[in-house]
Amino acid sequence: MDYTTNTAIASVKALTEVITPVVDAGGDAQAIEQVRLVTDFVRFIQDRVDWIGDRTRRQLREQVALGREIRTDTSSLPSSEAFESALDAAARVSEDAAVTGEQQRQVTEELASAISRAVRESDVLDDAARSRIERAVVAASLRRADVDRAWLLPLGFDPEPSSVRSLRVVFAP
Amino acid sequence: MSAMATTVETVGSERGSDHPTEAMIDVGKQEFPTDPASQIALDMKFRRRSGPPWSRSTPEELTSALTSFLEKRVASDFTVTETRWLTGGASKIQMAFTLNWSDPGRGAVADRMLLRMDPPETLNATFKQTEAELISAASGVLPVPAVRWLDAYGDEFPEPALVCDFVDGVTKPQTTRTGQVSGLGTNFGPELRAKLAPQFVKHLAALHSLDVSDVVSDALVRPDAGTSQSALWRLNFERQIWEQDRGEDVPLMDVAAGWLERNLPVTERVSVVHGDFRSGNFLFDEKSATITAWLDWELGYLGDRHADLAYCTQPLYGHYAEDGKTFLASGMLPREALFEEYEKASGLAVDPARITWYSVFCSYYAIVKTLATSYRVARLGRSHQDVLLARLEGVVPVLTRELGQLLEKVV
Numbered sequence: 001m002d003y004t005t006n007t008a009i010a011s012v013k014a015l016t017e018v019i020t021p022v023v024d025a026g027g028d029a030q031a032i033e034q035v036r037l038v039t040d041f042v043r044f045i046q047d048r049v050d051w052i053g054d055r056t057r058r059q060l061r062e063q064v065a066l067g068r069e070i071r072t073d074t075s076s077l078p079s080s081e082a083f084e085s086a087l088d089a090a091a092r093v094s095e096d097a098a099v100t101g102e103q104q105r106q107v108t109e110e111l112a113s114a115i116s117r118a119v120r121e122s123d124v125l126d127d128a129a130r131s132r133i134e135r136a137v138v139a140a141s142l143r144r145a146d147v148d149r150a151w152l153l154p155l156g157f158d159p160e161p162s163s164v165r166s167l168r169v170v171f172a173p
Numbered sequence: 174m175s176a177m178a179t180t181v182e183t184v185g186s187e188r189g190s191d192h193p194t195e196a197m198i199d200v201g202k203q204e205f206p207t208d209p210a211s212q213i214a215l216d217m218k219f220r221r222r223s224g225p226p227w228s229r230s231t232p233e234e235l236t237s238a239l240t241s242f243l244e245k246r247v248a249s250d251f252t253v254t255e256t257r258w259l260t261g262g263a264s265k266i267q268m269a270f271t272l273n274w275s276d277p278g279r280g281a282v283a284d285r286m287l288l289r290m291d292p293p294e295t296l297n298a299t300f301k302q303t304e305a306e307l308i309s310a311a312s313g314v315l316p317v318p319a320v321r322w323l324d325a326y327g328d329e330f331p332e333p334a335l336v337c338d339f340v341d342g343v344t345k346p347q348t349t350r351t352g353q354v355s356g357l358g359t360n361f362g363p364e365l366r367a368k369l370a371p372q373f374v375k376h377l378a379a380l381h382s383l384d385v386s387d388v389v390s391d392a393l394v395r396p397d398a399g400t401s402q403s404a405l406w407r408l409n410f411e412r413q414i415w416e417q418d419r420g421e422d423v424p425l426m427d428v429a430a431g432w433l434e435r436n437l438p439v440t441e442r443v444s445v446v447h448g449d450f451r452s453g454n455f456l457f458d459e460k461s462a463t464i465t466a467w468l469d470w471e472l473g474y475l476g477d478r479h480a481d482l483a484y485c486t487q488p489l490y491g492h493y494a495e496d497g498k499t500f501l502a503s504g505m506l507p508r509e510a511l512f513e514e515y516e517k518a519s520g521l522a523v524d525p526a527r528i529t530w531y532s533v534f535c536s537y538y539a540i541v542k543t544l545a546t547s548y549r550v551a552r553l554g555r556s557h558q559d560v561l562l563a564r565l566e567g568v569v570p571v572l573t574r575e576l577g578q579l580l581e582k583v584v
Contacts, residue, residue: 029258029260030260030557033561034560034561037560037561037564041560066424109421109422112422112423113422115422115424116423116424116426116427117422119427120427122431123431131584134431134432134584135581135584137425137428138577138580138584141423141424141425142573142574142577142578142581144570144573145571145573145574146570146574148569148570148573149571152566152567152569152570155564155566155567156567157357157489157568158571159358159488159489159491
């Protein structure tokens with residue numbers, strides 16, 4: 001059993017009931033503002049820690065799907081070999097249940113870098129091929145934004161919170 | 174993103190750098206040239222990064238530096254009293270104080286002033302000389318806090334700083350619960366909005382109508398009218414930052430940069446651009462509903478007015494009106510109504526094609542700040558607001574969605 005959530009709950013209680021009143025009484029405006037930001041973030045951790053693995057897997061899966069979608073169009077680019085290598089590595093890790101979250105994050109980032117490089121090089125392609133790559137990236141980014149809006153909703157920045165889906169729905173298999 | 178401050182060292186070029194070398198800075202300059210004044214701001218930002226993390230000055234330490242600074246500029250005897258920190262900004266360290274002095278022409282007076290100083294690295298790459306000159310240029314046409322003295326390179330303060338007059342007012346109604354980061358989604362309420370919106374538009378129109386022929390200097394470089402130089406300079410400024418600050422590659426940002434570069438718009442008339450013109454960046458008197466000062470000129474430059482128009486109508490700074498259907502740009506007016514009123518007030522046309530380009534650009538550079546710069550500054554502990562900057566990650570999916578939706582229509 002992991003006790004992070006329990007510790008986060010206790011930390012929020014300490015911050016709210018013991019520390020914040022003392023900070024408020026001190027009258028230091030920056031400390032007053034920051035103790036609330038810290039408390040809020042610990043609440044965020046409390047709320048999200050059990051979902052971190054789901055998010056990592058989802059990001060990897062989406063990145064691999066994007067890589068496969070643009071694979072054909074990137075085959076003539078200077079970085080195509082590195083692209084293939086990053087995509088193959090990411091695809092292997094995404095299908096391996098025994099890998100760590102750190103390995104998943106690493107191959108996701110490496111594939112993102114390979115895709116970025118392909119986009120930068122795509123000026124050498126004809127307009128249609130470049131456009132297919134760009135459209136695929138935009139569509140994947142919108143799907144990613146949808147998930148990230150759900151993930152970061154508690155931070156309170158979303159202007160349309162009622163349109164954001166729950167994590168349970170977003171991460172449903 | 175897996176980078177943790179204590180365990181991962183990035184080396185630049187591919188995904189930003191904790192320690193940009195002169196060679197790395199030069200590569201950025203050559204690949205993405207911007208105007209000379211903006212380059213000063215970038216050079217200062219990148220070169221200072223290798224310094225120590227931010228550590229908090231006591232009010233006594235900063236007051237001591239302020240006193241030494243004023244001794245060289247104030248001829249009469251003086252005292253500095255009533256010092257206090259101000260919060261609310263994510264990018265500047267601000268200390269209010271009272272200067273008891275003898276002002277030439279007014280005699281013995283007690284003036285409330287504000288010291289604005291950069292942290293070691295800030296959310297915005299800025300050059301204080303530019304900020305001071307823009308405020309001076311704008312002072313004839315809209316309310317601004319008068320700049321008193323300047324330390325553009327941090328020769329006398331720990332970091333670059335300026336001293337300006339303190340202006341009374343609030344950035345949001347004292348009763349509102351919106352706008353947790355100043356200006357993001359502030360709801361002024363229908364009564365206040367009806368009085369503030371016309372001033373908001375009138376001030377923007379006045380700023381853009383200002384004749385810039387006599388405000389050009391080394392700190393305010395004028396792009397050539399009739400060319401795309403202004404758009405290219407702004408884009409390249411942000412691309413240099415993206416190169417040095419980001420902690421991960423984001424393919425959408427490469428799509429955006431490519432589209433922006435291929436579609437640079439021509440600026441037919443050069444204006445003063447505030448660069449951060451939105452709710453949250455003006456003070457108003459709540460009782461009279463009068464705007465008392467426009468703040469935060471640090472992102473300003475000479476360029477295309479459509480940059481301000483696209484910026485202040487970004488979804489992030491607005492909210493829905495009471496009917497739940499009408500979206501109010503900057504909490505003021507529906508976007509199209511704002512543009513119409515602006516055209517009437519300024520006599521300047523709003524070009525939809527340039528609005529599109531600058532809307533994509535505004536989303537692009539907001540992601541540069543909130544995803545790349547915020548990450549880098551907080552990771553290195555370089556500001557007084559690291560915890561707030563790190564929290565700005567929460568804005569990124571909102572911006573990414575906006576950028577993606579804009580690009581969907583054009584790529």
